[in-house]
Amino acid sequence: MDRFIEDKTTKVPVKLEGQEKKLDFMELKTGGFIKQRQKDLFAVRLRCPGGRMSTDKLVEVARIAHRYSKKSVVHFSFRQSLEILYVDYKDFDAMIGEITKIGMKVASCGPRVRVPTACGGCEYNPNGLTDTQGLADMVDKKYFGTPTHHKFKISFSGCPIDCARTREMDLGFQGVVEPEWDEPPCTGCTICSEACKEDAIQSDPDTGKPIYDAKKCIWCGDCIRACPTGAWRAKRYGHLVRLGGKHGRHPVEAREVALFVPDEKVPAVIERTIEWYLANGIRGERVAKTIVRVGLDNYLKFMEPVFEGSALVGRAEKEAV
Amino acid sequence: MSALKADAVLDLRGVLCPMNFVKAKLKLEGMDSGQVLEIVLDSGEPIQNVPKSIKEEGHRIVEVKKEDDHFRLKIEKGQ
Numbered sequence: 001m002d003r004f005i006e007d008k009t010t011k012v013p014v015k016l017e018g019q020e021k022k023l024d025f026m027e028l029k030t031g032g033f034i035k036q037r038q039k040d041l042f043a044v045r046l047r048c049p050g051g052r053m054s055t056d057k058l059v060e061v062a063r064i065a066h067r068y069s070k071k072s073v074v075h076f077s078f079r080q081s082l083e084i085l086y087v088d089y090k091d092f093d094a095m096i097g098e099i100t101k102i103g104m105k106v107a108s109c110g111p112r113v114r115v116p117t118a119c120g121g122c123e124y125n126p127n128g129l130t131d132t133q134g135l136a137d138m139v140d141k142k143y144f145g146t147p148t149h150h151k152f153k154i155s156f157s158g159c160p161i162d163c164a165r166t167r168e169m170d171l172g173f174q175g176v177v178e179p180e181w182d183e184p185p186c187t188g189c190t191i192c193s194e195a196c197k198e199d200a201i202q203s204d205p206d207t208g209k210p211i212y213d214a215k216k217c218i219w220c221g222d223c224i225r226a227c228p229t230g231a232w233r234a235k236r237y238g239h240l241v242r243l244g245g246k247h248g249r250h251p252v253e254a255r256e257v258a259l260f261v262p263d264e265k266v267p268a269v270i271e272r273t274i275e276w277y278l279a280n281g282i283r284g285e286r287v288a289k290t291i292v293r294v295g296l297d298n299y300l301k302f303m304e305p306v307f308e309g310s311a312l313v314g315r316a317e318k319e320a321v
Numbered sequence: 322m323s324a325l326k327a328d329a330v331l332d333l334r335g336v337l338c339p340m341n342f343v344k345a346k347l348k349l350e351g352m353d354s355g356q357v358l359e360i361v362l363d364s365g366e367p368i369q370n371v372p373k374s375i376k377e378e379g380h381r382i383v384e385v386k387k388e389d390d391h392f393r394l395k396i397e398k399g400q
């Protein structure tokens with residue numbers, strides 16, 4: 001059984017972009033080529049921000065995958081990108097040519113901003129509050145590949161259900177809506193208190209009208225959607241920003257750092273966060289560790305020009321308020 | 322003190338999501354706009370989900386009554 005014995009050779013001669021080169025497996029990985037267990041074979045990870053692709057491209061990708069995968073298989077990765085498996089390194093040149101021609105790109109590994117992930121968001125998901133797909137596309141175009149101390153993963157969830165797992169990201173943006181209640185239209189029907197799954201709304205025993213507990217509210221908007229009269233309305237939409245989560249062998253849950261950050265501030269949050277990470281982190285250290293070493297206060301202070309009033313000092317303090 | 326007279330009634334107690342909504346939707350499709358459908362929904366998931374879907378389809382919930390562990394809703398069909 002040689003299943004667990006790895007091929008330690010990392011350098012092989014190969015023709016890349018028409019030139020004879022020594023191809024370094026470790027270098028290749030930074031470009032989204034991942035060496036498989038099998039000799040000479042690689043998984044090629046495509047760049048699919050938010051896990052979205054036009055059907056035109058998908059048809060072309062399928063054709064390319066069918067031609068170059070020695071086993072005719074692809075894998076939908078856990079970060080939403082499509083991996084073409086069992087690609088012979090000798091075919092890289094031709095295959096990359098075809099991938100480039102259809103306007104697709106290869107993903108990356110290593111210490112840099114990765115392909116952003118996102119759920120469907122408000123475009124078509126019933127619970128969605130934010131345009132997660134539009135934002136993921138923006139992040140991919142603007143920040144993909146930016147060098148950092150370690151991998152830097154960004155994701156967008158459209159609501160507090162958090163399908164895109166912003167809690168496990170270096171930087172995550174989760175949609176929120178602040179509900180606001182207006183007495184006149186309310187008929188005291190009690191539907192909102194039934195609709196709220198967080199026990200944040202009790203019905204007044206006499207009138208049936210809502211008694212709202214802001215401390216329990218997670219800003220999902222179920223009350224707004226359920227209210228038949230429009231007495232519950234959306235006061236404002238925005239993002240709950242999370243920092244310093246990670247997955248891997250030792251998962252860390254991200255800290256909540258700001259609330260109701262509007263769409264237009266997302267780029268500034270990303271830029272200044274990376275600036276802080278580059279200045280305060282050390283090589284090979286995820287943001288999660290930097291926070292512990294340098295302190296979250298240091299980060300929040302640095303972010304003040306961007307977060308302004310929206311900074312959070314964590315759920316515990318929110319509850320103490 | 323039911324002010325509104327229902328043109329049709331659908332008892333959806335015991336019908337699970339999303340079939341309770343689908344049944345209400347099918348019933349509404351057979352009615353004229355402005356007509357009123359009365360439905361009975363269990364509390365819990367059905368009352369959390371069905372009213373918002375009805376609103377999203379452009380109908381109006383014009384009356385809601387809570388009765389023990391269920392709700393009686395009157396829905397006015399939209400355009």
Ligand code: HEM
Pocket residue numbers: 029034035036076077078079080081109110151246247248249
């Ligand atoms: C030959 C080298 C490598 C192979 C074959 C490899 C393969 C993979 C694959 C297939 C995944 C799952 C991706 C997905 O489903 O989306 C993954 C995830 C992951 N990779 Fe690698 N990778 C390699 C190098 C690295 C390196 C160099 C690092 C760290 C610097 C790394 C850290 C991780 C971590 C932490 C995950 C967990 C997923 C996550 O956090 O989202 N890998 N890797």
Ligand code: HEM
Pocket residue numbers: 338339340343347
């Ligand atoms: C014995 C009969 C039926 C069974 C067991 C059944 C079962 C189901 C199930 C399991 C789902 C998926 C639920 C989910 O995704 O969570 C579903 C969805 C649906 N069914 Fe049925 N169904 C039945 C009859 C019907 C009939 C008669 C119609 C229409 C005339 C219908 C229309 C639909 C529609 C439109 C959906 C999608 C609802 C949505 O996406 O929200 N079904 N059904």
Ligand code: SF4
Pocket residue numbers: 119120121122125126127128129157158159160161162163164
């Ligand atoms: S996070 Fe919310 S909006 Fe996004 S897919 Fe999940 S439920 Fe839908």
Ligand code: SF4
Pocket residue numbers: 177179195196197198199200201216217218219220221222223224
């Ligand atoms: S926004 Fe969500 S958690 Fe807050 S009160 Fe409304 S239903 Fe409850």
Ligand code: SF4
Pocket residue numbers: 185186187188189190191192193208209210226227228229230231232
């Ligand atoms: S759902 Fe709307 S109308 Fe009914 S009690 Fe709540 S706020 Fe009032």
